[in-house]
Amino acid sequence: MALIFARPALLGGTPVCPDGPPPWPPADPDVDAALQAALADGSWGRYHGRHCEAFSALLAQEHACTHALLCASGTAAVELALRGAGVQTGDEVVLAAYDFEANFKNVLLLGATPVLVDVHPDNWNMDASQVESALSPKTKAVLVSHLHGGVSDLPRLRELCDTRGIVLIEDACQMPGATLFGRRSGTWGDVSVSSFGGSKLVTSGRGGAVLTNRDDIAQRIRLYTQRGNESYPLSELQAAVLLPQWLKLAERNATRAHNVSHLTAALTLFPGLRPFANTGDVSPAYYKLGLQYDPAFFGDTPRERFVETVRAEGIAIDAGFRALHRTHSARRYRAVGPLAEATKADERVLTLHHPVLLGTSEDVRQVMEAVSRCLRAADELNGRPGTIPFTVPKELW
Numbered sequence: 537m538a539l540i541f542a543r544p545a546l547l548g549g550t551p552v553c554p555d556g557p558p559p560w561p562p563a564d565p566d567v568d569a570a571l572q573a574a575l576a577d578g579s580w581g582r583y584h585g586r587h588c589e590a591f592s593a594l595l596a597q598e599h600a601c602t603h604a605l606l607c608a609s610g611t612a613a614v615e616l617a618l619r620g621a622g623v624q625t626g627d628e629v630v631l632a633a634y635d636f637e638a639n640f641k642n643v644l645l646l647g648a649t650p651v652l653v654d655v656h657p658d659n660w661n662m663d664a665s666q667v668e669s670a671l672s673p674k675t676k677a678v679l680v681s682h683l684h685g686g687v688s689d690l691p692r693l694r695e696l697c698d699t700r701g702i703v704l705i706e707d708a709c710q711m712p713g714a715t716l717f718g719r720r721s722g723t724w725g726d727v728s729v730s731s732f733g734g735s736k737l738v739t740s741g742r743g744g745a746v747l748t749n750r751d752d753i754a755q756r757i758r759l760y761t762q763r764g765n766e767s768y769p770l771s772e773l774q775a776a777v778l779l780p781q782w783l784k785l786a787e788r789n790a791t792r793a794h795n796v797s798h799l800t801a802a803l804t805l806f807p808g809l810r811p812f813a814n815t816g817d818v819s820p821a822y823y824k825l826g827l828q829y830d831p832a833f834f835g836d837t838p839r840e841r842f843v844e845t846v847r848a849e850g851i852a853i854d855a856g857f858r859a860l861h862r863t864h865s866a867r868r869y870r871a872v873g874p875l876a877e878a879t880k881a882d883e884r885v886l887t888l889h890h891p892v893l894l895g896t897s898e899d900v901r902q903v904m905e906a907v908s909r910c911l912r913a914a915d916e917l918n919g920r921p922g923t924i925p926f927t928v929p930k931e932l933w
């Protein structure tokens with residue numbers, strides 16, 4: 537992979553991608569046609585119609601589940617899954633200390649206590665080996681997310697929850713259409729959730745779904761949401777644009793995975809930027825590609841400075857989530873152990889946003905070029921005089 541040693545755009549060079557990251561969602565003639573059809577048949581302005589029915593049926597079929605309940609957002613879907621699981625005041629819900637903030641808030645909303653477990657060093661997703669020691673007589677559910685291309689040991693969690701009679705809630709918002717340990721994502725939980733938010737792989741700007749085979753869980757959710765009218769709905773117009781995108785998901789996931797494998801191979805020469813790694817038979821979907829950042833490799837460039845530099849090149853990279861135990865009062869949760877890996881995740885996660893992963897090998901090369909500039913210009917980026925303090929390995933260029 538030939539890279540050019542140019543100055544970072546932040547220091548006055550020309551950006552690697554002057555036009556910035558690719559847009560999301562991309563223009564799509566099938567979405568266009570769906571909108572035109574919804575306009576023509578009047579379904580855009582109706583409460584009910586064939587679009588929600590058809591999309592719900594497609595999700596149920598793809599996940600081999602009896603109930604696919606559509607709703608207004610992934611966050612609402614997590615709330616409904618917790619309600620469906622029967623989580624109440626005084627209960628405990630186990631989740632990873634590095635997770636989507638709203639998951640933590642949803643547990644609190646129901647009056648329950650989040651119990652935070654550490655994440656696995658390889659991919660900073662829930663460390664399944666920590667969960668058993670987190671259980672108590674109050675544990676009602678385990679909430680596991682698949683984050684940034686990483687997954688937890690789902691077979692182990694499934695077995696533990698079965699043995700102990702605990703509900704497993706699977707947050708598959710970042711990973712639609714993945715195959716995880718021989719099963720489709722969204723089928724590991726007693727109840728699973730999806731998001732169709734504006735940045736997600738299948739989007740209607742807002743939207744979500746709850747999937748389950750359990751009649752009792754679906755019944756509790758229906759009772760809660762149908763209060764004489766539906767209070768958490770997805771609209772016909774949203775369902776109309778989701779359908780054609782879902783049909784392209786497998787193909788797009790394959791393209792993204794292909795590009796991630798190229799990028800991962802190129803990044804082996806950058807030990808300071810380690811993609812989240814999975815063990816076992818896992819074909820993830822990539823909403824974000826998680827990277828473990830080591831500032832020492834980049835001449836002690838702080839993560840925030842690195843992000844700023846790469847973004848200035850026109851690459852959509854971000855710092856990850858804040859870890860939950862570092863942003864919430866200890867009175868709000870129960871922690872299991874010192875959460876040392878989650879603390880590292882708090883400080884070191886980088887995420888590469890997915891649109892670039894639908895591109896070509898040239899897009900992958902541009903990402904490499906952008907991060908290489910940070911390596912080359914580390915001293916200047918950090919306001920230090922002098923030349924490059926290390927020789928960049930020849931194989932890189």
Ligand SMILES: *Cc1c(COP(=O)(O)O)cnc(C)c1O
Pocket residue numbers: 609610611612614636681682683707709710731732733734743744
């Ligand atoms: C996006 C996301 C959600 C839900 O998000 P909404 O924007 O409310 O649809 C939930 N969990 C995770 C892990 C997510 O990435």
